[in-house]
Amino acid sequence: MKRETRIALLGLLVPLGIVILWQIAALLQKTPLFPGPGKVVVAIWDNYPVILHQLGITLRRASAGFAVAVVTMIPLGIFLGRVRVVGKVLEPLMDMLATLPPPAIIPLVMLFAGTGDWAKIVIIAYAAAVPLLMNSYEASHSINPMLSRVAKSLHLSRLETMRLIDWPSSLPMIATGARLAIASSLLVSVTSEMLLSTNGIGTYLQRSQENFRIDAGLAGIAFISLAGVLVNAGVFRLEKKWLFWHYRDQRPAE
């Protein structure tokens, strides 16, 4: 434990060194277009109420898009995984969707839905849909055949099998998909706001650039990063808590 903390503290020297180099480079450049970490900290202090407000808008949108994707894609994925013929036949279609990056559909959605809230929620939902669909399909598709046989010999009904066998055994993989989906809905929400400017942290970044306030922009990026780290940590916690049985069973196998 003591060695661990020593490594953790010494490791901090690496980012610290980079920040110092950055500060030195910024001092040598002497232009407001290349602010150093000191200026960014000042900008954070000056702008944090605005940034937090805009970030709140972004996070609300990201969660709305993610929720839409969860409600539609997990059932669809499980359906495609269980009804094998349909799933197998539609596999190339899913692969094709996976290669189309979410930002590429932004201009298209703009044509249909304009630049408002709904357009962005659709784009975020699309971004979150791909990992959710793929993982829930893969999970329900590759359930251990032994488990299905157990269900049969216990004379479980179709519904009971789904609730007691299929759902828990595909949960860990769906959770992985959800984690990826959360990360990409955060990323895409910012991107969509930068391209379809109305409000939110992405628009804030664009405005900062237009006003040549690079320091304020970097302050905004710092908050995006902080939000991402916190959300990831929260998701990790929840996964550990809800899927403790999965992690518990995994350990002896190592």
Place this chain on the structure above:
Amino acid sequence: MNWAIWAERLRVPICAALLLGAWQLVYALGVVPEKYFPSIPTIATAFWAMLNDGTVLSAWAVTFGRATVGLIGAALLGVALAIISDLSPVLSRGIRYISDVLQPIPPAAFVPMAVFMLGLGTKLYAFVIILVTIWPPYLNGVAALAGVGSVQLNTGRMFGLTNWQLLWQVKLPAALPEIFTGIRYAATISLIAVIVAEMLAGRDGIGFMIFKKAFALRTPEVFGLMFLVGLNGVLLNGLVNLLRQGLTGWHIKMMERPE
């Protein structure tokens, strides 16, 4: 049950037919105004016209070149970081701090801030792509290098390999399959980063072209270009797979062999 096997064998044409059929049905029913939802032949003609005047091909070459070069750079740097992390636990922890902080930031966010420092040229794209693409090869590399089996390592030591030889001849080859999983994921990210950066930088490439056509309400062209973007993904994935087979063919053969 025979038809099921046939359905599976013919799934690519079936998918294509379903997609095109559904598309044409929506078009024929007129649910969406034609301006926003052109028919397949209209899209094909528009795409063909763009191909013929050469604008698409040059834009495509620019975009695909950027994505490929960026991916190669990011993969090499990522593996280098993973090797450094494997050698020193302190540096490993330090790099991990940086990756934790940088990973949640979308590629788009870097563009407006970096434009003033790096201009609109190669430097901007290299910076943005590498900054977001480097993490999957790095993270997979760290996990894979740490996970090399002790039997393999001890065998290497028994043959009297130095630490450096052990890294190059035992650990790195053993880690390569997992590193390639990271690179495949990175290929997707690299394409996304290029398209987004081009949309925001607004000078050249497919990303810029899509946006320009969308603002001009040239819907058939937008659909055609989106098809091209999807094709890019398939193409880059194919390239990565070729390289993977060349470098880790032994592993693939081993996985296919029945035990």
